[in-house]
Amino acid sequence: MPVPTLTLIGAGHVGRVFGRLLARASCFTIEDVLTRSPASAQAALDFIGAGRAPGGWDQLRPANVYMLAVSDDQIVPACAALAQAVPLAGAVVFHCSGALASDQLQAARAAGALVASVHPIRSFADPQAVASGFAGTYCGVEGDAAALAILNPALEAIGARPVAIDASAKTVYHAAAVFASNYLVTVLDAALRAYQAAGVPEAVARELAKPLATESLANVFRLGAPAALSGPVARGDYATVARQQQAVTAWDAATGALYEALVAPTTDVARRKPR
Known part of the structure; x- marks a missing residue:
């Protein structure tokens, strides 16, 4: 079976760590890494060790899974832009917010995607250290069962410990x-x-x-x-x-x-x- 592809929208500390670990564990092939600037995109690619930096939304390639590693206030607009940029039918779209639930990804769901949220419960102040010692990290997860059926095994493969939470009580x-x-x-x-x-x-x-x-x-x-x-x-x-x-x-x-x-x-x- 071919390794599914993963595109990162936003690649701050959380996105970079997840990208590196998921790629090294062969859970996903990193497709594109879209950030606000070429410099931040290149820094993310160097940290992850894989992927390509597209010049904008119009240059995104279709992927099997999309991770929105953006700030909470950017989740909805980023999801809407993603739904306009690529076909999402059958894809998985998830965000990494601890405060917001997967219902913020309605634009992706309306486009036919499965949606979820994955929140790693730890500090990411030092991405290098987190990537080196990620094993045992708990992740609060919720969303579509079919999305979690794909994401949970990948999380377990990088040493994470998924914990199901009630989406209605995310705050x-x-x-x-x-x-x-x-x-x-x-x-x-x-x-x-x-x-x-x-x-x-x-x-x-x-x-x-x-x-x-x-x-x-x-x-x-x-x-x-x-x-x-x-x-x-x-x-x-x-x-x-x-x-x-x-x-x-x-x-x-x-x-x-x-x-x-x-x-x-x-x-x-x-x-x-x-x-």
């Missing part, structure tokens, strides 16, 4: 990463500032918070969140909670509001704590 799925990463940093920043407000130097504050944070995280991933919860809410000591909230608010109103906002959801976690 909530993406928010999960924000809670697990971005907002975790915000809460830890509040802890460090609170220590400093009590006269602890910043460097020492980090050392005080580190074992609490690392042990709590380890317990969450080992036991689950309810079992890992400790502290005054877990003990039902709401008098202490009230005193802390009042003191934190007096020190810094915004941090006090954050403390208050966390009491109710933490109480809910405590209710689910094993007895």
